Amino acid sequence: MKQSILIVEDEEKIARLLEIELQFEGYQVCKEKNGIDGLETYCKGNWDLVLLDIMIPGLNGIELLRRIRKHDANVPVILLTAKSSIADKVEGLDLGANDYVTKPFVIEELLARVRAALRVGATKDMAPQGVDKWLSAGDLRLHEGTREVLRGEHNIELTPREFDLLVHLLRHQRQVLSREQLLENVWGIDYMGDTNVVDVYIRYVRNKIDPTRQLPELIHTVRGIGYVLKESL
Template sequence: MSTKKGSILVVEDEEKIARVLELELEYEGYKVTKVIDGLEALEAYRTGSWDLILLDVMLPGLSGIELLRRIRKNDLHTPVILLTAKSSVEDKVSGLDLGANDYITKPFQIEELLARIRAALRIKRTEEEHPQNENDDLLRFADLSINQKSREVIRGDGESIDLTPREYDLLVYLMVNKRQVLSRDQILEAVWGYDFFGDTNVVDVYIRYVRKKIDLPHLPSLIHTVRGVGYVMKDSK
């Protein structure tokens, strides 16, 4: 019998999708409970213990967004990944503003969803093992540090790295979400704003700018491309 990787609450009212998710996640070694409406999900959340929640936005009884709002009132730590329709920009915005860790649009590839689940669970484990002081304004990853009060960026023992405001915001977003694969759309919405009307190619351009400044020739790369998905900040090991 395989060791369970963690418990996942699947909240999805489309029976076929819910069943596929249940089978795939159980095959991967997760313990899965699936529910089909928001009120049932709220009860399951309150009475169970969950390592991660997969939450459809459009639900009968209680919407996914309202359910997320209630979860985040007292629980800031359980990862929540939203399942959204492709056109539901407002739901994505509301969900991220309310504290969703990630979202994936339907229809999605199961491999991508599994990767996002693994990333969210890794971040949760890291935070549990190395809790941060909420009042600490210093972001650190590998040999890169950012002082959010002074906006000073330093790599290794070197001098301060000069970044434009947009480059700085992009780097902070990557740092805050380190080891999490971020899509171009997520980066665009977080750094440029939800009302930005432009191509996601702008993300690639600014990633290149930031890489040129922080990934110095004699140092390992910290910003990595995930082909077909987006970018992730991680060490090169």
Template sequence: MKEKILIVEDEAQIAKVLKIELEFEDYEVDVEYDGKAGLETATSAQYDLILLDVMLPSLSGIEVLRRLRKAEVFTPVILLTARNTTLDKVMGLDQGANDYVTKPFEIEELLARVRSCIRYRSLVEASGTKEAEAELLTISDLTINLETREVLRNNESITLTPKEYDLVVYLLTNKNKIVTREGILTNVWGYEYEGETNVIDVYIRHLRKKVDEGFSTSLIHTVRGVGYMMKEEKHEDHDED
């Protein structure tokens, strides 16, 4: 079965080119040209990915994204934006975007990110199926419900940003295995990231504060010079950054 992609883009020429390129890659593609129509379509049908322009008439892409996540529609979203400031990128990621592409972009780069987003979602869903019928990922007293996106540690709810959630899910789907920094960037950020790699350190530090602090065991561990591993271990043996 073909993967379905929704494009929400008000520039008709860009939407046309994207539709042609994606259909050539054997995706099934729908197009909407304003925020309100895009929101209605995204909530009334199931898609494997949404390409969402930020600057849209009727509703901005950020507002569409916010309403989708509020309605518990967790379809992966790649933002298309002409803006290139850190604030815009952070705002989009914090509202639940999985990735962003700054215009003008090379179509091959966008296609690579599309493939990565869809592949990552498939891996997560497959891991959930293997773990349990309720789509749970577990290690020690940490549980993640992939269907509801609820994260619990010792039955205490943990609030994570969308990117923190993606990162902890990736670590947990590879529990007791070393994951490299390059692997994290490719699979969590969804593409071959070429920016500052210390973004991983920032997110790992945030995750440790939320997932490990105050609990008797540490779950997130640094493997010096290689990457990270999620496994159960006493705090006294914990190797911090």
């Protein structure tokens, strides 16, 4: 069965280019011009990936992303954005997007990001269901099925990307992971962004699991290499 991709993009030339290229690659494609129609189409279908422009009429891309994430925390979403600063890109990712492509983009790069996002999504879909999948380190606990994260008795709210990063760190406790390894395993092997996005997200996760800086440190920096999650050095 063909994988299905929803495009929400108001620039007709870009939307048509994406449609042609994705169909040529073997995907089933549907496109909408505004956020309201995009949300309606999304809710009616079973999508493997969403390509979402931020600046769209009716319902902007960020709000549409929020609503998609309320419905499904796992469906891959790639943002199409004209914004180029690292801060803007990180903000979009922090709101739940899996990746971003800056306009104007090279179609080969976009297709690589689509393949990477679909591989990550497929891996999550293959995870066994109904299994008690708690991961823990010290008083930090995470359940992969319910996506609950607890520090002691305190509930922690993480974005999808923050959650995936913490899962990977917990699965590889006491193992020093380089930024490149984290990019490959959390963002996808074809991710072409800056490695400093890892540092940004490590900081986000640290701030959420210990906002007061009074709890035992769990995520440690290994200078010149990357990061390790362990109860103590």
